[in-house]
Amino acid sequence: MKAFDSNAAANDEGQVSRDDRGSGELIWELVRHRVQPAQLSQNHYRRPELTQKLASTLKPGAILHLEAPAGYGKSGELRAALATLSPAPANIRWLSLNEQDNDPLRLYALLAVALTDRIDSRMSSLERRGQVFADALELLLSTTTFDQSTILVLDGVDLVCSQPALVVMKHLLRHQPKNLTLVLISKKSLPFETHSFELEGRFTRITAESLEFSREETTEFFRPALERGLLTQVAIEHLYSLTEGWITPLALYLRELESQGAGRVPVQESRSVVAFLRSLVQEQMSPAQVRSLAIMAELEVMNDELFLAIADGQCDRQFLPSVAVAQGLPVRCIPNRGHWYRMVPLVREWLLASPMLGREARATLACEWFYEHGQYGEALRYALICHDPERAGRIAAKGSEALLVGQDTASLLSLAQSLPSELIDGSPRLRVVYSWVHxxxxxxxxxxxxxxxxxxxxxxxxxxxxxxxxxxxxxxxxxxxxxxxxxxxxxxxxxxxxxxxxxxxxxxxxxxxxxxxxxxxxxxxxxxxxxxxxxxxxxxxxxxxxxxxxxxxxxxxxxxxxxxxxxxxxxxxxxxxxxxxxxxxxxxxxxxxxxxxxxxxxxxxxxxxxxxxxxEKGRDLVLLVALSLxxxxxxxxxxxxxxxxxxxQAERVMQAWHVDEVVYEPVLEALKISCWLAQGQTDSAAQAMARLKPYREQHRILELFPMMPGLLDTLEVRLALANDQIEEARTLLDSKAFPDDHDTPFGHRLHGGLLKALVLFRQGSSGKAFELVAKLVDQAGAEHYVSPFLELRSEIRDLVVQVLAGMGRSPFTDTLRTLYGVEASAGEGGRGVELPEPISDREFGVLELIAMGLSNQSIADKLHISLHTVKTHARRINAKLGVRSRTQAIVRARELGLL
CATH class of the missing domain: 1.25.40.10 (Tetratricopeptide repeat domain)
Known part of the structure; x- marks a missing residue:
């Protein structure tokens, strides 16, 4: 990146000591115009969750730091958050810094005008030492009264890197008034420490991971273009994979789509996107640094040591991957991989579109580096890139066991395509290796x-x-x-x-x-x-x-x-x-x-x-599980x-990978059934269930989906219930493997139990259904096992809501109440409920037995009273609760916490 040159930078304030007073005041007036209000763009894409997250950090005495490479919408999102504050801040000052502001006088002047709207031309004649202006700033802060809604935004704060200017900046943060809110915006890490402010609880950092679009937001962003037929859902998914939610390239591409219509080009070839990438990379870096970045693009993953092993004499060997990350370029740390990095795919694709000479030689060096470090999968990948099948064969033979344990399917399948078919066919050892691979x-x-x-x-x-x-x-x-x-x-x-x-x-x-x-x-x-x-x-x-x-x-x-x-x-x-x-x-x-x-x-x-x-990159079959989730x-x-x-997407990937249909078709059909049931499309669900019959008759339990047999059993019961075939559902529950024992998977037991309760409820045995659900809630609560209640929410809502009305407070029941949109009743936890006429102890005993699902005759036998007396008690209970039936009495009593 360009370094600050204090001698070359324009220094308007330097004239003040040489010119007359009027000229000096004119320069300060120019400085005042650098301070701007925060104005929200009219076409800003609204992201309520992110806006609320940012707004919640904008408190007096707090420091918010937005750190992300160019194009992640830092300024726009901050303006959106500022616009939502209530009451609206009366004093928001937005100061965009540049490299010239490394002069401590210039920086002090900007801060003084932004904070007080006062000019102080006397400071122009002072020696340009950071401490002098830091002391002046400290005095200014201590003698200025800020109201509760003063917010100072410093945009481009990472450009201030000279030692004198940093002294001034540190003083601002260290002596920040309690009523002042500070916002720092930067493309790269701050050139000073902030951990002391973090420990004080007043510093919040928001990075690219929070600012980038999610896959869902990307889809919504392109929704108008999708509805106009300008692109497809597959194209949107590809856009997200390439950009990883990088906002500016997506916005530029959308604007170009809307202007050009259906004649679209790939995003990495889009005129406006290419111009953005060129300004981000080539215009900000030296030719040697650009070459270093291009060589990094040839690597799928990289670290500093690997880069140095393949870099040539035309590179800036000081411009390492770690330096690129620190400079705010679109190179990212790989989570859970230590000091390993990767490039954002869009930039990588763009850089690779102009290949450089010597790529095969560099791939050979990368192959040797990975091989020496025992990373056979990566070594194999680069052996294929340098078109050296003999080397690739040696790596596969040497590291076959490690490759198999690592399940590096992608590299091994690529190797198979590059090796002569007779080599694999004629080698029993390679046949075994590739049987594992397939x-x-x-x-x-x-x-x-x-x-x-x-x-x-x-x-x-x-x-x-x-x-x-x-x-x-x-x-x-x-x-x-x-x-x-x-x-x-x-x-x-x-x-x-x-x-x-x-x-x-x-x-x-x-x-x-x-x-x-x-x-x-x-x-x-x-x-x-x-x-x-x-x-x-x-x-x-x-x-x-x-x-x-x-x-x-x-x-x-x-x-x-x-x-x-x-x-x-x-x-x-x-x-x-x-x-x-x-x-x-x-x-x-x-x-x-x-x-x-x-x-x-x-x-x-x-x-x-x-x-x-x-x-996706490693052709890992468990991608199917992830997409199912x-x-x-x-x-x-x-x-x-x-x-x-x-x-x-799952179906397209499995077909592209030539996966056997027996692996993915039952999974995808089951997912479709679940979605169709949610939509009420029982005919479509029934047809899919019929297609699964041959698979179910084979009694297969796939290693990746051991829950599949139980899942299909529950879907069959749910389909019967959706068609009001209550007896059919009960028969299925009795015939399927829904035992309540410890050898049955716990999730299967919960699903089966909730469906049994639903059948009882719809058959009129409300008491038994309530009792079973309460038991299942207690069992699931120990591990906070929510998913069955989430998956079956639409079917069991009425049943669970009534049970929750009579249950006490716990983290799990609170979660269920939130999930089902119900409030805890005021009378939870006891019988101390005020009724117009209280229920007697004898009536309460009858009410409990009614809730257990006993008939009137069974209650009479159990309490040793006449059937007529039971009916009398039941009528009085209904009257006191204000209901007309046994079921309504149970529901009302649970709502009041009587049961």
Whole structure:
């Protein structure tokens, strides 16, 4: 970036000491015009949540720092927040700083005018030392009275970097008056420390992660263009993937779309977007720095050491990836990867559109660097880029086990496309490796073909590997019982490699967990975890933690699972330099699943956004799980159009990856049924259920979706209830696997129990239904297991609302009340309710038995009174509660807290 040159900078105030008083006053009047009011753009795209977030930080004595590269709408969003403040601030001063303001006199003059609207030309003759003007500023602050609505905005504060000017700036923050609100806007990190202000609780930093558009906001932003047919939902998703919510390129592209119509070009070729990128990169940097950035673009991921290994003599070798991040360029830190960085895809695509000579040579150097550091997946990627199949083959042979544990499917499949087909076909070892690769990618038919093609003469030497491959293949196809039998045989093979044994044990643990055999699953997992620790492979240990979390999730132990997952992610983050690992992304996915079950949808979606990006790049099949979660999240929030778009994206990706239909079709059909039920389209849901019949008859339990059989059972019951087929629903509940025992997955038990209660409620057995729901609420409350109540909300609303009316306060019941939009009744927790005529103890005893669902005759037998007396009590109860039926009496009594 350009450095400040104090000698070259224009210094208007320097004339004051040489000219007469009138000239000096004229210069100060020019300074006054630098201070501007905050004006909101008429075409500002409104983002209420972000606006409220910013507005909540604008308090007297507080400091708000907006830090993001150019184009993230920092100034616009701040103006929007200022416009919402109530009462409206009477005094907002907006000061845009530039490099010339590194002169301490000039900076002091600007601050003095902004804060007091007074000029002080006497300061012009003082020596230009920062401390002099800092002392003057401190005096000015201490002698000026600010009202409660004074806000000073310093835009471009990172441009003030000279030592004298920094002394003045630090004094402003350190001696900030209590009634003054400060806002700092910068493209890069501040050139002074702020941790002391953070510890005082008066400093808030908002970064690009908060300012960028979410995927949902991007869709809404382009909604008018979508409705006019200027682009499709697929195009919007691609735009978001490229820009990652970078606001200015999206806004420029939308404006160009609206002016040019259907004749659109890719965003990285858009005239206005290219002009923006050129001004951001080329006009702000030296040619050597531009070359450094272009070389960084050739790397998928980078760190300083790797960059130095491939940089040439034409680069600015001081302009490292870490420096690019600090300078506010669109280069980002990779979460959970230590000092690793990546470029925003739009900038990378634009830079790569003009390739530089020597790219293959640099790819070779990158390949060697990754290989030397044991990162075989990345080494393989760059071996393919430099078109060296021999080198790629050596890497695959050397690091095949590590690649398999890491599940780097994308690199291995790319390698397969570049290698001669006869090389793989003629190598039994490569056949085994690629059978694993295709199985990881859900291409089971191709995996089987590779294994079947191995000649008999080679099978004896590969017995252990072949057995482990068959285990994983059977598990992936959902043949759980066969996979378990094969796993036992594989573990008895003496030549089974440590990584093969580890994968086999993990598959065994998952299969036992899917069958509800938690104790046996934990035993298999213990063996796998021990082997992972002995291997010294951090990636293997992460996979072991992932398997453990699956067992805890099945049991419904959400809090323990969350602790396991966060501990595993923290352990992974403790390594300063590490390759991407499938285990780490799976921990992230399972953590999102835990958050989803607990109703923490915003947190879950934040994780899923990061995960989806990683999974798409690595061709990770668990992307299907992530997209399923995003579908359900959109559905339960009423965004059904978005939910169907996620289903469509999942289907397109699975087809593009040539995944076997048996892996994804049942999942997508189930998601469609859930969405159609939410829309009341029972015919469409019934047709989809019919299409799933062949799959259900095969009794498959897919490794990625062990909950699928139970999910389909519940959907079938829900479909019957939606069609008012109450007896059919009851028959299905009695015939399906909804046992209330500890071997059944906890989520399945909750879904089944709530549906049983709904059937009882609709059959008139309200008391039994209320009692069952109350029991389920207590069970779910221990782990804050919200998801069944969220998924079934539309069906069980009336039932749950009535139960909540009679339940006490707890974090879980409060969450349910918020979810169902009901308030806690004033009379919760006891019988001390004021009625016009109180209910007697005898009547209360009858009321309790009515609520339990007993008939009048059963109540008479239980209390040893006549049937006539029971009816009399019931009539009096109804009269005192102001209701006309038994059901209404139960509801009213629960609302009043009598039951």
């Amino acid at each position: 199985a990881f990618g859900g291409q089971f038919a191709e995996a089987r073909a590779l294994l079947d093609g191995i000649p008999d003469s080679s099978r004896q030497a590969l017995r252990g590997r072949l057995a482990a491959s068959r285990v994983f293949l059977l598990s992936g196809e959902g043949h759980v019982q066969k996979a378990l039998a094969e796993a036992e045989a594989a573990l008895d093979e003496p030549d089974l490699t440590p990584h093969g044994r580890l994968i086999t044990l993990l598959v065994k643990s998952s299969a036992l967990c899917a069958l509800g055999k938690s104790a046996a699953a934990r035993e298999a997992h213990r063996d796998a975890a021990k082997l992972a620790r002995q291997s010294g492979d951090a990636g293997a240990e992460l996979l072991a933690v992932y398997a453990h979390s699956k067992i805890e999730l099945s049991k419904g132990a959400l809090k323990h699972a969350e602790n396991l997952l966060r501990t595993g992610l923290d352990a992974a983050a403790s390594e300063p330099v590490r390759p991407p690992r499938a285990g780490e992304s799976r921990l992230m996915l399972n953590l999102a699943l835990v958050l989803w079950h607990q109703g923490r949808l915003a947190e879950a979606n934040h994780l899923l956004i990061r995960f989806v990006r990683q999974a 995003r579908t359900l999240s959109a559905k339960v929030q009423g965004r059904l159009e978005e939910a169907f778009s996620w289903i469509g």
